[in-house]
Amino acid sequence: MAWQTWAAGLGALALICTPALAGRDPFAPPAEPACAxxxxxxxxxxxxxxxxxxGWLRDANGRWLRAxxxxxxxxxxRTEAVTEDHIRLAAEGEACKGRPPVLLWLVPVKANNDKEI
Known part of the structure; x- marks a missing residue:
């Protein structure tokens, strides 16, 4: 009876240690994410x-990113340039290869300082 428990434990350990079932290799470089x-x-x-x-950008998930x-x-x-009215982004890495640079224009907001609170 004890040897059956021991054998079952050894079998479970073999399954856990199998690289195909254990998940990704912790020493391998992380996979490159898809191009946003x-x-x-x-x-x-x-x-x-x-x-x-x-610059500050808000992504699709509502998180703020510093550019x-x-x-x-x-x-x-990658952030290429930040001027007073726009942020210029350039594609980098294999996932975004061939994409043109992107300009994100900041829409000016008029101050309404003539009203008292």
Whole structure:
């Protein structure tokens, strides 16, 4: 009876340790994510001075992403430039290969400072 329990445990251990059933290799590089559709990004604002500006983008899930020039944005895109009125994104990696650069224009908001609260 004890040997049957031991054999069943050994069989379960063999199944868990089988690479095909264990999931991905923890030492393998992560798989490259699919290229995000740039139409789902909405510019939320641009901060900084002319020497250094950062932009803020909201993705399709409602998360805010910081767009710093020269830095990867994730999902196959990199921030190429941030000016006072737009954010320029460039495709990078195999997932977004061949995609043209994207300009996301910031819509100016008029201040309504003539009303008292």
């Amino acid at each position: 559709d740039s139409a789902h990004w909405h510019p939320g604002g641009i901060l900084g001075d002319p020497a250094r500006r950062d 710093t020039p020269g830095q990867p944005l994730g999902q196959g895109w």
